[in-house]
Amino acid sequence: MAGDARLLHRSRHVTLPSAPPPSANALSWRRFGNQGVLLDFDNGEVASRWCRAINESPLDARARPGWRSVLVESTMSPSALIEAISALPLGTVTERVANEVTIEVVYNGDDLDDVAAAISMSREEVIARHCAAAYTVVCLGFSRAFPYLSGLDQRLWLPRHDTPRVRVPGGSVAIAVDQAGIYPQTSPGGWHLLGHTNAVLFDPNRDQPSLLQPGDHVRFERLSA
Numbered sequence: 001m002a003g004d005a006r007l008l009h010r011s012r013h014v015t016l017p018s019a020p021p022p023s024a025n026a027l028s029w030r031r032f033g034n035q036g037v038l039l040d041f042d043n044g045e046v047a048s049r050w051c052r053a054i055n056e057s058p059l060d061a062r063a064r065p066g067w068r069s070v071l072v073e074s075t076m077s078p079s080a081l082i083e084a085i086s087a088l089p090l091g092t093v094t095e096r097v098a099n100e101v102t103i104e105v106v107y108n109g110d111d112l113d114d115v116a117a118a119i120s121m122s123r124e125e126v127i128a129r130h131c132a133a134a135y136t137v138v139c140l141g142f143s144r145a146f147p148y149l150s151g152l153d154q155r156l157w158l159p160r161h162d163t164p165r166v167r168v169p170g171g172s173v174a175i176a177v178d179q180a181g182i183y184p185q186t187s188p189g190g191w192h193l194l195g196h197t198n199a200v201l202f203d204p205n206r207d208q209p210s211l212l213q214p215g216d217h218v219r220f221e222r223l224s225a
Helices: 044-056 079-084 113-120 123-132
Strands: 005-010 026-033 036-040 060-067 070-073 099-106 135-141 144-151 165-168 170-178 179-182 185-191 190-194 217-223
Touching: 026 165, 036 079, 044 060, 044 070, 044 135, 044 144, 070 079, 113 123, 113 190, 123 190, 123 217, 165 190
Parallel strands: 099 217
Antiparallel strands: 005 099, 026 036, 036 070, 060 070, 099 190, 135 144, 135 217, 144 179, 165 185, 170 179, 170 190
16 A cells, blocks of 8 residues: 655754845846746755745745746836845745655556666665655645655656656656656656655645645655555
8 A cells, every 4th residue: 555644843943044145137037927037046945045035025026936946926027126136135034844754655656667777777776766865845836736856866867758648647756857756636747657655745625735845855765565
């Protein structure tokens, strides 16, 4: 029987070290729609810090994190918005309370053997490396509550399937490129399927419908089939 999720503990709030704000020219950005800008960053952790800084500020703006980007929507003009964002005190941003979550997995995925062959490993080593990594939820996308996880062992990096599957079962634990993830619901998808979990990633009846939130820490634990 595939596993569930265990919430281990909550971490404390911590304040990030002080850092000087960048100039407007230092931020990489582009227009997005009629009332938005998309900020691009080198990694998801930096993007998450900027997202929190914007949402905690008094700016007339709403920020949403992406894998290495932040979408900011505002009634301000793009140039004025970028100037205002650049002046934010990034070093005083307070980290959110991050959950430590263990996801129990039965490693019986349809792609497990193909992944092992593609990277010249045994399936046991693929499983061991997948379980050994410490992951961070960078953002939620493309379907409701789908977690994009950083921290995947570089030896497991593989491109997405050239042709996505029409149907990936909900609960599938998967990898693609430098990301790990879990399909919350049955949907199309092009990631490599390693296993399955019974963890409920989205439940509209919970106080917090999504089990995982950006910034949470995740580990995978093997269960016997």
